[in-house]
Amino acid sequence: MNKLGMGMMRLPLLDENDFTSIDYEQVNQMVDAYMDAGFNHFDTAYVYHEGIGEQAFKKCVVERYPRDSFKIATKLPLFVITEESQLEPLFEEQLKNCGVEYFDYYMLHNVSGFTETAWKNVDLYSFIQKKKEDGFIKHIGLSTHGDAEFLEEILFDHPELEFVLLQINYLDWEDEGIESRKCWEVARKYNKHVMIMEPYKGGFLADVPEEAEKIMKEYNPEKSVVSWAMRFVANLDDVCVVLTGASNLEQLENNIFEFNNADPLNDDELKMLEEVSEIINSNITVDCTKCRYCVDTCPEEIDIAKIFDLYNKEKIVNKDGNPWSQLGNAYLNYSKLPDVGLASDCSECESCIEECPQQINIPEVLKDVAKTFETEGYGFTD
Ligand code: SF4
Ligand code: SF4
Structure with a gap:
């Protein structure tokens, strides 16, 4: 054994x-x-x-x-x-x-x-x-x-x-x-x-x-x-x-x-x-294992691992029929933390991509995350 x-x-x-x-x-x-x-x-x-x-x-x-x-x-x-x-x-x-x-x-x-x-x-x-x-x-x-x-x-x-x-x-x-x-x-x-x-x-x-x-x-x-x-x-x-x-x-x-x-x-x-x-x-929407190798490289201070986790759960929870707003609120709460970037803050510099062992195209996925969470329905206003 x-x-x-x-x-x-x-x-x-x-x-x-x-x-x-x-x-x-x-x-x-x-x-x-x-x-x-x-x-x-x-x-x-x-x-x-x-x-x-x-x-x-x-x-x-x-x-x-x-x-x-x-x-x-x-x-x-x-x-x-x-x-x-x-x-x-x-x-x-x-x-x-x-x-x-x-x-x-x-x-x-x-x-x-x-x-x-x-x-x-x-x-x-x-x-x-x-x-x-x-x-x-x-x-x-x-x-x-x-x-x-x-x-x-x-x-x-x-x-x-x-x-x-x-x-x-x-x-x-x-x-x-x-x-x-x-x-x-x-x-x-x-x-x-x-x-x-x-x-x-x-x-x-x-x-x-x-x-x-x-x-x-x-x-x-x-x-x-x-x-x-x-x-x-x-x-x-x-x-x-x-x-x-x-x-x-x-x-x-x-x-x-x-x-x-x-x-x-x-x-x-x-x-x-x-x-x-x-x-x-x-x-699985994003294959992220939360290793956080990408996080330190991000000039916009986006906690990629955390928001991918919320995003994955959001997708699965919706399938089960649970209220979507719970995770929307979690993202809203995240957005209020000091010194963190939002998905929409991604400048597409791509420095995170080569850090990712799971080969995720991080900036592309972040666009979907922003489209999902950063909306009026989830408590975001312009
Ligand atoms: S591509 Fe976006 S998420 Fe990746 S390091 Fe650059 S700003 Fe951060
Ligand atoms: S490097 Fe890839 S797998 Fe690791 S936390 Fe970042 S996105 Fe997730």
């Missing part, structure tokens, strides 16, 4: 509009529940929670548990690297942020088209290999949202890599953009361990359309909606860790329960999930 990892990308917040307002008390409870359940793999990154994610890990794990009781994985932020001289100070800063003397797993964060400046111009691979030889890293790898062909090129060129972190879930398994299955097959071909991210696809697979839920419940009324997503990833071969990014204690406890009860899917169940995937795909 694979291991369950605690992803620290979407920790609970005291103020939902401030990603640095981490609810440390609740995170401590989550860490305790996770460790008590017999797991010990934490995953963070330099960029999580607007740069304080690694410090949150230090506060809630390192300062409360002995070093040999947990494993830590973090990531080199390729997005900010343009020259070699940045590597050493960044790495030192990360050790300090995390409060550790070595990392168990260290990866190049999202090797893909939009981090090209870093991995083409700077010898990142030699850097992490040297850190491993010097004892500051136990295992080196990378995370990527690139396709299978891209991954194969890297793994062919870099046999020193030991693991890869891939986006895998039943919805993306055969997706032509994400290519979960093909990427997993490439990793296996090169004998790499696989860590899985986004097993619930940013929450989509925890909150599926009613029609899809009905099929799942008819098949087995005892099983929760998320159990299917967890069973899909928990039993894949050559996977060492399944990361789930719980946003509160209840979600984390559910993840632990589902993971511990994740028996393998049979052929009939896999077929049923194909049907469910078709329904979900026809309901």
Whole structure:
């Protein structure tokens, strides 16, 4: 059986509009529940929670548990690297942020088209290999949202890599953009361990359309909606860790329960999930996983992740026949926050597009968001 990892990308917040307002008390409870359940793999990154994610890990794990009781994985932020001289100070800063003397797993964060400046111009691979030889890293790898062909090129060129972190879930398994299955097959071909991210696809697979839920419940009324997503990833071969990014204690406890009860899917169940995937795909308006990579690049300060979430929910809620005005109000409330841009403020500079691992044409979608929400019917006036 694979291991369950605690992803620290979407920790609970005291103020939902401030990603640095981490609810440390609740995170401590989550860490305790996770460790008590017999797991010990934490995953963070330099960029999580607007740069304080690694410090949150230090506060809630390192300062409360002995070093040999947990494993830590973090990531080199390729997005900010343009020259070699940045590597050493960044790495030192990360050790300090995390409060550790070595990392168990260290990866190049999202090797893909939009981090090209870093991995083409700077010898990142030699850097992490040297850190491993010097004892500051136990295992080196990378995370990527690139396709299978891209991954194969890297793994062919870099046999020193030991693991890869891939986006895998039943919805993306055969997706032509994400290519979960093909990427997993490439990793296996090169004998790499696989860590899985986004097993619930940013929450989509925890909150599926009613029609899809009905099929799942008819098949087995005892099983929760998320159990299917967890069973899909928990039993894949050559996977060492399944990361789930719980946003509160209840979600984390559910993840632990589902993971511990994740028996393998049979052929009939896999077929049923194909049907469910078709329904979900026809309901998802924007494929946004709320990773927030795009948000920092926006000169208009549009919280793209947040308003895409509202927009997706708006579309699904309408299908279920619930009052549309609830989410319209949520958008109106968002518009009143200080220092945030509206969908209509998008200047189409396109700097966000290359940041998006899901390949969403963000400015195009924002036009629809503006047309949907920024109308008189939703409380907007010129
Ligand atoms: S295209 Fe629009 S949303 Fe994207 S970064 Fe530019 S202004 Fe922001
Ligand atoms: S639009 Fe893309 S980059 Fe931005 S939060 Fe969503 S998935 Fe992430």
